[in-house]
Amino acid sequence: MNEIEAPVPPKPKSQVKPKASRKAKPVRVVERTEDFSNLPVSDPEDQQQLIAVLQQQIRSYVAIQGDEAEQPLLEQALADIERFHGGQLRRSGQPVIIHPLRVARYICQAGLDAPTVIASLLHDTIEDTTMTRDYVSGNYGEWYAEIVDGLTKIKPPETETRQSVVVLEATYQKMLGAMARDVRALFIKMFDRLDNMRDMKSMPRKKQRRISLETMGVYVPMAERLGLWEISREHTELCFQVLYPMRYTATVDTLEHLKQERGGAIETMRQRLGVIMGPLEEKLLAVEPLFSQPADHIFRSTPVDHVLEGFQITVAQPLDCYQALGHLHMALSAIPRQVRDYVSNPRWNGYQALRTALLLEGERVTVEIVSHQMHERNRHGIMAHWSGTPSELADYYKTYLDQLNQVAGESDLRMNDVLRSMQDEQVQVFSPKGEMFALPKGSTVLDFAYCIHTDLGNHCIGALLNPSRSGPRQSGTRVPRDRQLGHGESLSILTDPNVRPAREWLQHAVAAKSQIQIKHAIAQQNAARARRVGREVLWQELRRLQIDSETWLDSPAVQEALTSEHLTPESFLQEIGLQKREVVPFLKHHKLVPAGQMNTFRELLRARNWGAVFRSQATTNFYIEDVADLLLHFGTCCNPVPGDRIVGFSTDAMEVEIHRAKCPRMAEFQKHRPVLVQWRLPKDEKRRHLFEIGVADGSGILFRITKIIKDAGVAIEDSVSSVSGAGQASIRIRVEPITWSQYSRICHGLRGLKFVKHLTPSRLDGTASVAGKHP
Template sequence: MPGIEILADRLSTYLGPDQVNLVRRAYFYAEQAHDGQRRRSGEAYVTHPLAVANILAEMHMDHQSLMAAMLHDVIEDTGIAKEALTVQFGETVAELVDGVSKLTQMNFETKAEAQAENFQKMAMAMARDIRVILVKLADRLHNMRTLDAMPHEKSRRIAKETLEIYAPIANRLGMHNIRVEFEDLGFRAMYPMRCERIRAAVRGARGNRKEIVNKIEASLTHCLEREGLGGEVSGREKHLFSIYKKMRGKRKAFHEIMDVYAFRIVVDKVDTCYRVLGAVHSLYKPLPGRFKDYIAIPKANGYQSLHTTLFGMHGVPIEIQIRTREMEELANNGIAAHWLYKSSDDEQPKGNHARARRWLKGVLELQQRAGNSLEFIESVKIDLFPDEVYVFTPKGRIMELPKGSTAVDFAYAVHTDVGNSCIACRINRRLAPLSQPLESGETVEIVTAPGTRPNPAWLNFVVSGKARTHIRHALKQQRRSESISLGERLLNKALAGFDSDLEHIAPERFQVLLDAYQLEVVEDLLEEIGLGNRMAYVVARRLLTGDSNEQLPSAAEGPLAIRGTEGLVLSFAKCCTPIPGDPIVGHLSAGKGMVVHLDGCKNIAEIRTNPEKCIPLTWAKDVSGEFNVELRVELEHQRGLIALLAGSVNAADGNIEKISMDERDGRLSVVQMVVSVRDRVHLARVIKKLRILMGVTRITRVRA
């Protein structure tokens, strides 16, 4: 009993007597529900929910969160239904308990997927009520503190998940104290030897540092007194995991990291922060480029402070953080420090809480757009690590983006439609590549054009989860519409063999086939055909005769005309590089759609006569675009050879995409080049221009 009474005393300092009694009631309910259950350490199970509630009480959380903490394992471990909790404690508490229960591990095929599915549930729960995640973080923190009772393999898995997922979430919500504890406990479980080494080294270094720390602290305090500025100066110790991360990431020795001395100055108001900054800059010389103003532009998690690095006594670097008491409280407890639920329901969240809310809304949007949970977790893990750049819109609005973001990330951060229709960008009013990483302070302007689509190549350089997810989503939609269009043409062509077409097929026939293939709508069937997953002629037979074995008359089957603009579901084979005018054949490849080969290409010789794999093609009259052809040119070696060839190709309106040269002997050279042309007539013109060059002995088109 004493455990709950100690907690009740602590709660009575900031909660009313009725609210404390509700928390007490939740404790006794949990004690009864978990009766007879024990933790791995041998203690009664109810000690765990009580410890979780104590962690939340340190953050001065509201009574509903504390009740949810007491009951958070009841649904999962004791079989009591959510409805029973609703009757006993009200809907809000039952929803919180249910939200926390949904975050617990479930059985999936792979560990990665299990973690990802877990994460999705967490995001969904977070978006409904942030308190769910705070209870979950407190639950995870107590589990981490008692990790020693677990088997080694399990404790390592839990620690890895904590470092990868829970510590970044605590960081994103601005909860510094919890993040530091997660990282140090996780580090100890993952790498016990390394942790102990660094701990011993820190203990050893502490003695040598004490004198310097005291001297710097005294000189900073004296400086503030002299200027008439009130403020508390304290030395900051680096925690073990941050030392380890810096040693690994920056490849520095332990003594190099410990050579930096860190201090924090806490003052009463914002105005004083800037006056203190001026005072310390006059005491010691500031290091250029190391000043950061997170008060004017807070971090994504709401963190505010002034950061500066100074050259102290004997040239030792001193890192200083200057902040108000409110900022200090927020830096340590994050979102819990300005609790939304302390305000009335109609009051809108302000400042830091609104910023965290915006982030959660973004997470939910990613979750809805992502194709699957693994794609979702990849996106969110990128966005969880808050190394940001701050750039301006042309109207002067500050946009916050992950480090390494490009103009495409910026475009999607402004609006999905801006991202999807982006064609170019101006950085500081100058045209720049879309792939150029943005720097803080730059002004970015996006040039859009109606009807444009995202480029698949953007996926190679975007860094924000939102951009990646929306590009993939748009490409999937584009690929689907192009697959349906190609599938419709292929099926119509196959039906022409029976003197029929899609318009004359009864809807009931389609429904029977859709049921057989377990598809929902006709578009799904056409997409399957366009992607090469189902054969058009087999589908045609079944539609017309209900039988997949009867042969279609082949005489009526003319070749399918292609324009070259069919998009993602039609590609040209790199082995034989067909161009308009060449005799061609289409190879249907499952999942990829149609790959166009030359009729005599050796790579498809074995399947050339198989109507399930290959279909005859022809070029449409209105074919457009440029096509690559590989040429091999043998000529006498001479100075300026490449320039001569490039000039000739250019004179024939061609373009060299790639060129390489081999010397056969001292006199002869062989040049391999990839040239883009419109069709065979254009290629003949390019070859004619090359033939008249002096010294050219032979030109051949390279084919498989």
Template sequence: MPVPEAYAVQVARDVNTLLAKVSGYLKPEDLPLLVSAFMFSAACHKDQARKSGEPYITHPLAVADILADHHLDAQAIAAAFLHDTMEDTGVSKLELIDKFGKPIAELVDGLSKLEKLEFQSKEQAQAENFRKMLMAMARDVRVILVKLADRLHNMRTLDAMREDKQKRIAAETLEIYAPIANRIGLHAIYQELEDWSFRYLHPMRYEVLHKALKAARGNRREVVGKILESIRHKLVDARIEATVYGREKHLASIYRKMQEKHLSFSEVLDIYGFRVIVQDVPTCYLVLGHLHALYKPRPGMFKDYIAIPKPNGYQSLHTALSGPYGTPIEVQIRTQDMHKVAQSGVASHWMYKSGDDGVSDVQQKTHQWLQSLLEIQSMSGDSVEFLEHIKVDLFPGEVYVFTPKGKILTLPQGSTAVDFAYAVHSDIGNRCIAARINYDLMPLRSVLKTGDQVEIVTAAHAKPNPNWLNFVVTGKARSHIRHFIKTMRYEEAVQLGERMLSQAVRALMNHAVEIPPEAWERYLRENAPSRRDEILADTGLGKRLGVVVAQRLLTLAGLLAEGEARPGPILIRGTEGVAVQFSRCCNPIPGDPIIGLIKQGQGLVIHTHDCPQVVGRHGRIDPDKLLEVEWDVPPGKLFDVQIKVLAIHERGVLAQIAAAISEAGANIENVRMDNDAEGDRYTEISFTVQVENRQHLARVMQTLRSLETVVRIHRLKTGH
């Protein structure tokens, strides 16, 4: 498609403007690279147009211009010109390496989608593309800087897209790209991405709020002016040099506050904030004192992000004051260097080469986060799971907690002691058994608050508990626990499969027989590509029946005796782990007659012999899916069982029943009460108690029946 003359003139003007902009901070020898990258991109995209009708080259040019505003280096700006060439024009990575060098080609490759691979769903394709981009970002942070500039320009020009695409792209931006911009400290880009997303996801609400904000500017101009003047006079009187200005909060932020606090727009009074920029850190605290003398501070609203910076390196003092007419005022106080980092985050590394501690600190924090991405990636089973872990860590809201040595760790809101343990080190997380929070022994699921001091107690032979997944919130903790469970499940499945295979062989041959290596080799060739451990794991997880595997191995070894015997029972000890599960539909305990049901992907599931889950329509058990099992439980092993007690509704009845259960030597794991059962005279209490076996349960129930307050008691089986 030939480029219209008007567009060609505009593009030429924009290129010259961009080159003039970068000349202010790049070396003269860098400019030919940018001209070459632009010319190559223009040639590649010459027959392409955007949805708006503009020549496609206007998009790479706009992305490069956004990066130039952040003083990105020549390689990043060249990559911005070229970022769509691999994906949209068929240019190969080798061709880019040949023309522009490996670093630029790697940046462009990190930004290109995996179009040629086949995925099972759009979600999987999206997740795999994010994983590729984030892994490239972990190697070179400029990948995400180019991507954010690309997304920002796309959001600015989203009007040309269909409404359904607008909403899909806006939702993706709000869910992934805006939080990433916030996480690496690109505050201005974060706010603009949020506002554009809000505009396209909720167009009516955006329009109403936009008009209301416009009207409020005039109404509140006098109040804002008065506050600004008061602050400036106060600081001049105190002989403090400072720049003071008001800033209007962005629409998405105002809308979020209205939602969270259930307010109307007229009730959101603090749509204006104020910022004070000073020369050094001591002056920040001096200004804070003078502002608190000028206007009353609002209790509990002060935050010191200078002493404890945010994870993205952001530093400021935040305080909230009651201004004239009770108007709430939010003020940020920071140094000039802090302001640079607050505006540009990790990009300040390129913008301000001053070598100050603030910039090096934000680089270090970003590097630590990028390394955590690599660690989570190595633990995640697939791209969808990886993206799920990453999303958790992207959303704002932090708590600041202390190690026993006084080191500060930043964790997401809602983090628990287990999240803290994994944040310290993955080995600490894997081996933690308890936590001391502010010197008190507390459960591992305890939610941490800012200021808590946390000490983790570990044990050499401890291992992660699958139940931790119900309460941990950080991506690192979730990925490590899931990885351990998968590994543990595999190892235990191998061990169970070996036992099941040995018992099947013994039953078929009437004595123990060792399968010769040659038989195993032939069997593995028949089931290629497989390893011995995989066959055993499949047997333990129910993907293969032990008796079938045993028969084939014995046949290949020439050892199968005439006639066929059923395998003997598998002994259930209650210590097998996740490869053997006790069904919740009937809650079997030692002493109950049991049967083993092979379930694909779950291993061996133990049921009571009369459980409806294993009994067919005509009362017969399907023999092909069942294995004979018997209890062989060591002393001291406890099993959960549910009982329901109907008791007279009177004061202290729960304490009386709980004491009786304890006297009978059982632990109470959970309790639930219903005071309205059978009228007001009775209360129904459901207990989950831990007992050794059926006889132990009988003693507990007998003890409870002897209580005068107990009317009725029975064991609860969910399936019945």
């Protein structure tokens, strides 16, 4: 790589984000973008000739599609990539400059706007040359700098595999952010990867496989999710060639053989369909067979046994599709329950068509009916919809871009979460108003609630399935929030203002957005709880020192002390509440104790630790008012329940871990700071609970368990038993709403049974209480 000194930027261009040229027309993409990678350009003269041809084609396109202000930017971009990429060669031996020219040419063939063409020319400059972001911003404008920088990889460290994985995650999130902010960055990246895949033959085999696996895991699902079937199919076929070369060759040969073998029969069927469509006259544009492609077989282990996937009938207008369907069903035998109307109800990636299955010439055949516009949009997806602004995109595209943006902004997500957000398999569900929402396959009612609005998700208790309105109230089947969604279902979310997210909700959520929102809600609850505890502890100590606790935090001296340690009043209280910071040493270090209170202060300093201070005053600093408190984590080694003598420890996970005073693992927790805790559960509050009990299989077990529950004065609403094998059984018992006293009595009674191996009581609003393995 040549070292080129970046020239001094001239006067900055306009920082306004460029819009699509007014000359831009709806996308009309060619059958397949022209593949320049296979041209014989080993000779320098051939290389220069190819560069000149590409440059001229790009200039001609921008002259038509762009405006006067974009002409000089194009010329500058062509000059800059020649200057900065000068002397660089790809592994194939071609000059590096050919790559951005090819990508820009693909952008032209896709009918995209002039700014996208210019940005595509620059897409590798920051990553592979000495050109800087400031140079791009100064010479082209901030929009171009954001696009190019967003597509630039973060440089990985040379050591530490885990760090490299983290860098890869950060790179993807950075790219996703750029793509979500402006979809044109996504178009550039798709064509960039396509050109790299076409030009991989000279790369080492190991790198070819790595890039192909990455393409299959990231770019193919994203392309399918956005309806870019042409790009997705070619990406998949190129990956097939690299990952399974022998099977790919055999698949291509078999498909070609089958096509020749069945050519006559397929043509006969095509002509029969043409005759049936005769009454449509000028409305009929084409009847074509849909052949199986090599890309369709990359994950199929069975031998290729067919080449015909069906037929496509193309008509002029959407309404003509229904006429064509009527003619088909009148002339041929239709397979029952096989009609799919994706015209009025597009799929999650924008796909539109009428599909039906028929008996044609003794064979079962799938027929797809589309209008000409549907055909173009089905092949080219979001690119066919793009005409200048995101607001003009269909809702399913805007929703997906919004999901990518949320993933890009969440630094805690790991690579699996990022890949899940790009998943192409989706389930479509509807709100009671008929709004369609697309979520990853396997999503639950909870995911749907978060997809609609964060507040709905945070208070979700379930949903009404396929609701119908009878008078002022809705009716429908009530389902829990962890139920998986079915395709085409309609749901009305049910909420309870007293319900809050819990850790167990993460097991019920599939979508990245849901995971993010649940984690944020839990973190906010933990922080708020910690601040409340911290305030109580702080106020208690200030009162002992006879300091006015109401105004103490607002005093200039305290504000100065907090600022010196980079703390806010909220973070200060939170650290105290989590026992990460002691009040007395803070007061001493910053000299915040009044002179008249020094004697009292010295007594506090003589105390060994916070526990000693509290024990000396016969008080506690942490009350358990709800076993579902997210700041608490109950040890699974001893299963503390209300009524047990307990101790707490402040952990590195920003939680207080609760154990029984006689926990056999107590010695292991001595390294953590002890926190005095005490039960303070509402005496009269009643809640419904579900007890999941793992037992050693035997006789009389259910009788003894139910006797303990009934002796506590509690009625059993439902119970289910199952044998898991190896002498183990599982019993689920749902009880009526009970008090904490009854709850404690039941837990203690069940814990005392020798055959009970595992006890998991949980609140039926979904918030887990105490769970764990029986000691």
